[in-house]
Amino acid sequence: MKIQKILDIFAVLMVCVALYFAFIFAPSEKVMGAIQRIFYFHVSSAWIAFFAFFVTFVFSILFLIKQNYLFDDIAESSAEIGILFCTIVLITGPIWAKPAWGVWWTWDPRLTTTTILWFIYAGYLMLRKFIDEPDKRARFASAVGIIGFIDVPIVFFSIRWWRTIHPNVVQEGGGGLHPDMTKALLISVFAFTVLYAALLLKRTHIASLTRKIDSLEG
């Protein structure tokens, strides 16, 4: 597992670099002040959550076509990591919202659809726990992994489709971001992508080891 260790160290290093860019390199936002700096890891977490659920979607389809349990292991692992990053989004969002909007929470379309996304994949993981038979579990979970992904584009486009107070930074021209802020954001997204890869490799290894133990124990 040399690759795993290299990836772990690289992920930790990249997160440290991302912290430097978020706290020191990026300039202070004039209106919001220090709290704006939470944006770099908040947005990166949201992108990784979307990407993780996309991986679950792709590997759920692959499992249904090929019936290879490795694909099911990857889908499950990615969904679990996606939930972790989605949880970070749902916690850091209100921490930013309180000083910026004056309230912890509002039923804004972006916030509401993100909460629904969290519940969909929490349901996906619960479903996996409730079904004992491996083949049935993998098939049912794959169906949820495919259908549940419908909410990801809804979350992404919610700020364009409906009236919302959520800031839109992913748009033509960078949403008015200072170039150094854009650099800090891109570094954070890259750091979180490396972290995601490290976590996925480790978590998929757990899933395959568990499968091996089940087969050895009969």
Next chain:
Amino acid sequence: MQSFNYLFAGYTVIFVLLGFYFVSIGSKVSDLEKRVDALTEED
């Protein structure tokens, strides 16, 4: 100053969650590897 408190709280949450998950799956991997080795030896 209050803005810093929120910022600190936000990053604390991020690193507690990520750190906990990172460490917990790391220790689970080593536990499972030991169990696989034990089961293989039994066979």
